[in-house]
Every structure is written in structure tokens, then in C-alpha cells.
Amino acid sequence: MPTIARASQFSAFLLVLSLLWAHAAAGAETPSLEALWALVQEQQAEIERLNAALDETRNELGSTQAAGRANEEKLTIATEYLDQIATGSALADSGQRRTTIGGYGELHYNDVDADAGGDYRRIDFHRLVTFIGHEFTDRIRFFSELEIEHALVKDTADGSSSGEVEIEQAYIEFDLTDTYAARAGLFLLPVGFLNETHEPNTFYGVERNDVENIIIPTTWWEAGGSLGGHYRSGLSWDFAVHSGLAIPTTGSSAFRVRSGRQKVSNAIADHPAFTGRVRYTGVPGLELAATVQYQEDASQISGDGLDSGILVSTGAVWNWQRFQLRALWSQWNFEGDLVELADADRQTGWYVEPSFRLGRSSNDWGLYTRFEDVDGAREQDRFQQWEAGINYWPVQNVVFKLDYRERDLDAAAGDFNAIDIGLGYQF
Amino acid sequence: MPGISRMLNMKMRMIIGRVCMLLSIWLPAAPAWPETQVFRQADSFLAGTFGQHLPQAQQLWVTADLRRELENEFGWRAGLRIRYWQQGTQTAWILDEIGKDRPITAGIVVGEHGIEQVEVLVFRESRGWEVKYPFFTDQFIGATLASGGDLDQRIDGITGATLSVRAVTRMARVALRLCDETRRATLARHQ
Numbered sequence: 001m002p003t004i005a006r007a008s009q010f011s012a013f014l015l016v017l018s019l020l021w022a023h024a025a026a027g028a029e030t031p032s033l034e035a036l037w038a039l040v041q042e043q044q045a046e047i048e049r050l051n052a053a054l055d056e057t058r059n060e061l062g063s064t065q066a067a068g069r070a071n072e073e074k075l076t077i078a079t080e081y082l083d084q085i086a087t088g089s090a091l092a093d094s095g096q097r098r099t100t101i102g103g104y105g106e107l108h109y110n111d112v113d114a115d116a117g118g119d120y121r122r123i124d125f126h127r128l129v130t131f132i133g134h135e136f137t138d139r140i141r142f143f144s145e146l147e148i149e150h151a152l153v154k155d156t157a158d159g160s161s162s163g164e165v166e167i168e169q170a171y172i173e174f175d176l177t178d179t180y181a182a183r184a185g186l187f188l189l190p191v192g193f194l195n196e197t198h199e200p201n202t203f204y205g206v207e208r209n210d211v212e213n214i215i216i217p218t219t220w221w222e223a224g225g226s227l228g229g230h231y232r233s234g235l236s237w238d239f240a241v242h243s244g245l246a247i248p249t250t251g252s253s254a255f256r257v258r259s260g261r262q263k264v265s266n267a268i269a270d271h272p273a274f275t276g277r278v279r280y281t282g283v284p285g286l287e288l289a290a291t292v293q294y295q296e297d298a299s300q301i302s303g304d305g306l307d308s309g310i311l312v313s314t315g316a317v318w319n320w321q322r323f324q325l326r327a328l329w330s331q332w333n334f335e336g337d338l339v340e341l342a343d344a345d346r347q348t349g350w351y352v353e354p355s356f357r358l359g360r361s362s363n364d365w366g367l368y369t370r371f372e373d374v375d376g377a378r379e380q381d382r383f384q385q386w387e388a389g390i391n392y393w394p395v396q397n398v399v400f401k402l403d404y405r406e407r408d409l410d411a412a413a414g415d416f417n418a419i420d421i422g423l424g425y426q427f
Numbered sequence: 428m429p430g431i432s433r434m435l436n437m438k439m440r441m442i443i444g445r446v447c448m449l450l451s452i453w454l455p456a457a458p459a460w461p462e463t464q465v466f467r468q469a470d471s472f473l474a475g476t477f478g479q480h481l482p483q484a485q486q487l488w489v490t491a492d493l494r495r496e497l498e499n500e501f502g503w504r505a506g507l508r509i510r511y512w513q514q515g516t517q518t519a520w521i522l523d524e525i526g527k528d529r530p531i532t533a534g535i536v537v538g539e540h541g542i543e544q545v546e547v548l549v550f551r552e553s554r555g556w557e558v559k560y561p562f563f564t565d566q567f568i569g570a571t572l573a574s575g576g577d578l579d580q581r582i583d584g585i586t587g588a589t590l591s592v593r594a595v596t597r598m599a600r601v602a603l604r605l606c607d608e609t610r611r612a613t614l615a616r617h618q
Contacts, residue, residue: 083506102528131528133528133529138551141553193587197586202589230557233562236556281557281585281587284582284583285584287585359581360577396502
């Protein structure tokens with residue numbers, strides 16, 4: 001500023017000198033000293049007026065720049081917010097975002113050709129499941145799974161409606177550290193492959209395998225508490241204390257494990273159960289898992305001929321290139337006079353399932369075959385079954401399935417073969 | 428064996444009562460529950476990639492065509508712009524993707540010859556924790572995009588962690604595609 005003012009004064013001085021010189025050269029009359037002084041003062045006033053105007057312009061420019069910076073900042077904030085909405089990742093800290101929904105569903109068609117003449121063809125909307133989760137904080141969350149089975153649930157006098165509405169999960173999970181977590185509520189037991197992960201696009205076959213139906217009564221949930229940990233090596237463990245089975249000891253479903261699920265519906269809780277699992281997934285493509293469960297009294301009734309029970313289950317999955325081999329073995333051992341007399345004190349099942357999958361992110365195909373050997377409590381639960389089929393995933397979360405099954409019962413009658421078609425999805 | 432209620436004899440009830448008393452004293456003074464589960468800070472990830480002289484963050488504005496491609500072929504929803512860091516031919520991307528129902532945040536470094544590093548920075552899911560660890564993420568090193576937008580290397584999945592595996596794989600594919608986009612833009616500027 002002072003430099004500019006001095007430069008302006010110097011310019012005015014030169015102007016006055018040049019005027020004087022021009023006047024002298026023209027031989028005009030020399031102006032008086034007073035006139036010159038008045039002229040200099042007039043020029044000085046003009047300079048000051050111009051400086052004031054310049055200062056004002058500079059101030060305006062500064063304000064405009066500050067406003068521009070503020071607007072740019074607002075634009076950045078707005079863009080980031082729009083980004084967050086556009087990607088859906090982000091109302092992350094709002095209550096709205098912290099509640100999430102998801103689900104899956106599957107439709108089955110079964111065409112069964114039985115030796116004993118019990119042929120049938122049925123189409124069934126097997127299940128529609130909705131997940132609702134809520135995150136209270138990043139470390140405390142709620143998760144639930146509500147299922148409608150067989151499309152229709154109606155209130156009949158004799159309870160003959162084939163449909164069911166079930167709460168399969170409703171628990172609070174606490175991340176104690178990055179390594180350890182605890183759960184409390186109603187949760188899926190850590191046993192087998194399908195019990196915790198049974199979305200239809202994640203397994204082969206329209207119907208779930210029979211070992212994880214008859215021996216491990218998937219989907220199997222109980223109420224209680226659990227603790228789990230996982231480590232950088234890929235080793236993890238879970239331990240749960242929970243409500244137990246109430247397996248019937250009489251009737252057509254006597255000693256059938258699947259009929260013992262109380263589904264936490266006014267469940268008898270006289271005798272708890274304990275489940276522990278160790279799992280290793282430290283090599284990509286490999287999973288090794290083993291579960292042991294102890295039922296204090298598998299019927300919940302002391303002295304009725306069915307007392308304690310132990311389930312041991314172990315399985316492995318190995319992926320190599322596009323091939324996968326999956327195998328599972330499970331066995332129940334029950335104590336009690338009556339269960340031994342009924343030859344149901346040891347119930348065993350195993351299966352092996354090789355498969356091949358192209359592995360594309362869309363328009364993917366997979367082929368599989370499976371052999372199962374099941375020895376359950378009831379006559380119809382003792383069989384060997386071979387099956388083969390194909391899965392087609394147009395996108396990863398939608399699957400079409402087709403398979404063929406041949407079941408050979410240990411009993412003289414009851415063998416069948418079946419063709420199954422299925423549609424499944426998850427979101 | 429007797430039931431739980433019968434096992435709770437007087438002695439056990441006294442023990443439980445004392446534990447409850449101790450908890451009631453300790454809980455009010457207990458430290459607050461941690462709010463975040465950050466596996467590794469983004470700053471630390473970037474410093475590990477570029478050293479202490481962190482390059483200025485740049486922005487890739489997502490055009491309508493690119494947005495459509497990312498959504499339809501990669502199954503990934505882009506924002507208006509994506510921040511990234513570049514030094515020479517190396518770019519670093521920090522992306523979010525939903526696993527089962529919560530976003531997973533991953534840092535991905537892409538170099539001249541494909542992916543150089545994948546690191547899960549924040550994991551918020553209940554299952555699928557395996558994807559946090561190097562025994563899974565190391566599979567991505569050297570991967571590039573094949574025709575059709577898939578990776579040219581097979582990524583072995585983890586049973587029970589299918590959705591988390593897919594989410595991390597998708598982010599790796601997207602990072603490669605975005606890096607390709609920045610290279611195209613650089614070439615266009617120099618022509």
C-alpha cells in the first residue's frame with residue numbers, strides 16, 4: 001500500500017513538472033506557487049480517493065474469496081453425504097442405517113416315484129425368511145430371523161396346517177474384543193455345515209442333505225448364552241450353554257431327534273445342554289470342524305428310559321481349483337433302558353459330496369453328486385441315498401436347482417427315486 | 428443329573444449373590460464399551476503403502492457410463508466420486524462393500540502388475556471374520572482383471588463366510604477397474 005501511494009505521488013509530481021515544462025516551452029505565463037500548490041493538493045485528494053476505492057475493492061474480493069471457500073467446503077460436505085446415500089454405506093451412524101433387513105426364500109417341486117406305490121408330485125414354497133438386524137454400537141448388535149414355512153399358516157382345530165411361523169434367531173451379540181464375542185438369546189447351534197449357513201444359494205441339492213436333517217436337526221436353534229473366539233491362525237472355537245432337546249419316548253416319533261426340538265416355545269428347561277465346536281479355516285479353501293454336544297437329559301424327563309445324550313460331529317470341506325469335496329459324519333449316543341431297547345441309542349449318519357463349479361461371478365454352473373448313509377431312530381430314517389444334480393446361478397444370490405435322488409431303505413419296502421426342481425434366492 | 432434350579436443350592440446362591448454385589452460396584456466404574464471395531468486405521472494403511480510422504484488424495488468422478496458398468500457388471504454401487512491416492516503407477520483405494528448385512532471396509536493397493544495388497548480395515552459382520560487375515564487376503568496378490576470383469580486368479584472361498592468372501596473379492600475387482608479408469612484418463616490428457 002505505501003509503495004503504491006508513493007508511486008502515485010511521484011507520478012503526480014512528474015505530471016506537474018511536465019505541465020510546467022510544456023507551459024514554459026509554449027512561452028506561456030508561469031503559474032503562481034499557490035496555483036501549483038492547489039494543483040498538487042487536488043491530485044493528492046484524487047490519489048487518496050483512488051486508494052480508498054482500491055481498498056474497498058480488495059475487501060470485496062477477499063470477502064468473495066472467503067465465501068467461495070465456504071461454498072466449496074459446503075459442496076464437499078454435500079457431495080460426501082450424497083456419496084454416502086448413493087452407496088448405501090453410509091447413513092452408517094444414523095439409527096436408520098443401523099437397522100438392516102435381508103432374507104432368503106426357496107420354492108421346491110418334488111416328483112417322487114416310490115416302490116411301495118406312494119408316488120406323489122408336489123410343489124411347495126418351502127420357506128421365506130426375513131432377517132432383521134440392529135446395531136446398537138459397532139460392538140453390540142441384535143440379529144433375528146423370522147421364517148414362514150410352506151407358504152400358508154392357518155389356525156385349524158386339529159393343528160393340521162402344514163405351515164409354521166418360527167423365530168429361528170433372536171440374539172444380542174457383544175464383541176468383547178476383536179478376537180472374542182459373546183451371544184445371548186435365541187441362536188443357531190454351531191454344528192454341521194448347514195445349521196448356521198443354509199441360504200439356498202450356498203449349497204447343492206433342492207432338499208438339504210439328510211444327515212443334517214435326521215441326525216443334526218437343521219435348522220436347530222436353542223436359547224442360552226455362548227462365547228466364541230477366533231485367531232489369526234484361522235483357528236476358532238465356540239462354547240454354548242443352552243436349552244435342551246425334549247425327544248419323545250413314545251409314539252411314531254419315539255427317539256426321533258428332530259421331534260425333540262422345542263423351538264424355544266415354552267420349552268421345558270429342567271435339563272440344559274452344552275455345545276462346543278473347534279474349527280480351522282487357516283488355509284483358503286479348507287475347513288475342518290468338530291462339534292461335541294452334551295444333553296443332560298434328552299427327554300427332559302428323569303427316569304423315563306431316555307437319559308443323557310452326546311452328539312459328536314466332524315466335517316471337512318476342501319476346495320481345489322474348481323473342485324470341492326465336502327464330507328460330514330455325525331453320531332448320537334444316548335443313555336437309557338428304553339432307548340437301548342428300541343435300538344435307537346446310537347444314531348449315525350455321514351455323507352460325502354464332490355462337486356465342480358465354474359466359479360464365475362454371473363452365469364455360473366455347478367455339478368455335484370452326494371452319497372449319504374443314515375441310521376436314525378425310525379424305520380424310514382435308515383437308508384442309503386445317492387443323488388446328483390446341477391445348480392445354475394444367473395447371479396450369485398439367485399439359484400436354480402435340478403437333482404435326481406435314489407433312496408434305498410434298510411427295510412424291505414419304502415425305496416424311492418425322485419426328481420427335484422428348486423428356485424432359491426437371498427438378499 | 429439334577430436340573431439347574433436344583434443345583435443352585437444355598438452355597439451357590441450365596442456365591443452368585445456376592446458376584447452380583449461385586450458387579451454392581453464395578454459396573455458403574457467400568458470403562459465405556461468401545462464404540463468402534465477398527466482393525467487398522469486408514470492412515471496407517473496409507474502410510475504403510477506410501478511411507479511418510481503421503482501423496483495428495485485425488486478424486487475420480489464417476490461418469491454415468493462408469494456408474495452403470497460398476498453396478499451391472501461388478502454389482503457395486505458407486506458414489507459421485509471416489510477418493511484415491513497415487514504415487515507413480517501405484518494407486519491405493521479404500522472401499523466399502525456390504526457382506527451379509529454390514530459394510531466391510533478394505534484398503535486395496537494396485538500396482539503396474541495387478542493387486543499388490545488387500546487389507547480389511549474395518550470388519551463389522553457377525554460371521555466371516557476369516558477375510559480379515561492374510562491367509563485369505565494374500566490370495567489377491569498379483570490378480571488382474573480378466574475379460575468379463577472377473578479376477579484372473581481363483582480365490583478360494585471359506586465355508587460359512589461366503590458373503591464376506593464375495594464382498595472382498597468384489598472390492599478387489601472394483602479397485603482394478605477404477606485404477607484402469609484413472610490410467611485411461613491420464614493417457615487421454617497426454618494425447
